Amino acid sequence: MQSFIFHNPTKIIFGNNTSSQLGENAKYLGKKALFIYGRDSIKKSGLYDNVVKQLNDKGIAFVEHGGVKSNPTLEHTRDGVKKVKENNLDCIIAVGGGSVLDEAKAISGAAGSNVDAWDIFTGKETVKAALPIGTILTIPATGSEMNAGMVITNTETKEKLGAGSPHLFPKFSILDPILTYTIPETYTSFSSVDMVSHLTESYFTHNGGWTPIQASYVEGLVKTIIEATARILKNPEDNEARATMMWAGSLAWNGLNTAGVGPFIMACHTLEHPISAVYDIAHGAGLSIVTPSWLKFNLQDKCPRIARFARNVFGVEGKDDKPVAEEGIKKLREWYKSIKSPTTFAEAGINNPDVELLVRLTMKAARMKNIQEELPETMVRQIYKDCL
């Protein structure tokens, strides 16, 4: 186990109908909020009216900032920062999935620190202060509701970059499983893929020695997510399964699975980001495309861990690690297929991906993160070609 600091101060308010608790929690954040959300789905569901009523009831003024895209853009983020400054807003209420929450953080950090948002992502600037954020989560997947990270896409440069700061933990996040009943099948699946990827990135690549706490934590959550996804796809209103999925999403990326495991790389996320940035597909869909191939090309190096995963998650039996690991990769691909998440570019409707563009963007990000040795260009190209 390696040294670490774990400090996650977000207050989680979890349970059916907890969305009614927004107002009483929001009143401690400020008096003039930016109310940020995505498409019109929250208007159709009644959640929008519910939020507006609670803010009004508590005397919290607000400026709306709707229309966040599912890969949130720098342009829309800059618009949000402008609204915060022009209206002298003092807090942010974010209602939506990971994209909405990520953009809320980017706006909060850029406005609070008085810097251009993109400079935070390229590392030119750091977040020194931020507006307090309260959230209602509607799509569990990214874990953004209980972490300090965010990802934004620069549509001009086609770059999709992540950043973070301890200032950006939401003050509170409301997790109401009932709000997730209407998530379509495809997005339920993509969300599961994303959660599993958050758990396995460090599991496969960390170098922190003997870490049975974190390994069994990951394995338990992955098994649970697989089981809950199957239940939801059978019955989208399975409250127990929706609740389980919602809390699993937060636990999958709130710092616990990586605390103490030592340095690791986000290999599959780094390979995926250019795909969703260029082709605007769901992040989870991109992850199920690249992950089996990444595992295949890292089988030599990561064999014992992949084999452990195969045994403890998929129940693969066998003494020798290599065949067990290979069977594990096969089982993972089969799981993706069973929940209809694509495992090739073609399955995602991308028939002639610009492999060289993807390689270029990946290597640019890899160099920025200084992980080009673990993710060498030759292998990156091989992986993309393997995914055609």
Added chain:
Amino acid sequence: MQSFIFHNPTKIIFGNNTSSQLGENAKYLGKKALFIYGRDSIKKSGLYDNVVKQLNDKGIAFVEHGGVKSNPTLEHTRDGVKKVKENNLDCIIAVGGGSVLDEAKAISGAAGSNVDAWDIFTGKETVKAALPIGTILTIPATGSEMNAGMVITNTETKEKLGAGSPHLFPKFSILDPILTYTIPETYTSFSSVDMVSHLTESYFTHNGGWTPIQASYVEGLVKTIIEATARILKNPEDNEARATMMWAGSLAWNGLNTAGVGPFIMACHTLEHPISAVYDIAHGAGLSIVTPSWLKFNLQDKCPRIARFARNVFGVEGKDDKPVAEEGIKKLREWYKSIKSPTTFAEAGINNPDVELLVRLTMKAARMKNIQEELPETMVRQIYKDCL
């Protein structure tokens, strides 16, 4: 899964030699500290001098409050409160195991809220304010370093009661595995027993439906604790195992295994507290005495859960739950024996326990917590007699 609020703001600073980071963290707590610790072991180890130097270096004045007992007493707590008031102290630095940390919290809550400490435990008063606490943990076991609970013994009435408040989360806790190398074998074992009990109390008794996240979290941690304990008993300076044990202790009782599982009772803890209060044995030793018997007398009712535990923790095989569960109880008892934690009163050197006194104290506590239906007097008496 049930509704819950999870909000654990304690900052964990984990790693070898992190005890040197006390000063830089303590300086944000206050200017005049109560420095609380237990026996002289921290003086022998050099930790005392290290702490004093760091406080001096940061200009933090302090009043000492040493001599905390391993079942911390109300009397000593009241002394601490007096010191805080007389010296107008504004924060607490606690260096020790769970007992020291628990007493620190009791002092913090009583002094901060200006009430008698015991009234917090009997429920007459609640904690409305508290002095900020920073800790260096030296014995991982109770999880007190990352939770808001505490247990104090009233030596006059022989009552050992628990209480808690969100105000009592330590602001930071330093977990330095090297400090735990000198914990004697017996205490290493008792600590493991306590951690496992924290994990299993809710696992066996909650009524929150389908909770695979929490169940697998518990099972993974219990297996890890069993494995790490064996390594430590072979080699007390096994850094990986000591580190694992230290973090496991925090994760075993920081709210995560109980979040969402619904109401549960601390059955074995309630049965144990009178034993250590009356006979002044280690809490863990008392737990290994009562737990197998409590399981035995609850086999009918909790059979599927005990069987799941037997299968997933001890690898017991079999289709029918009952024999599997029975084998699981046997395996648990064997584990206690293998690490030399007593499984009867006699093994703990208590040859003629006053069963009726223990029953009376347990039922008093059970009624206070309103769990007398799940812990009926007849069963309590049977359990104690079974443990002779």
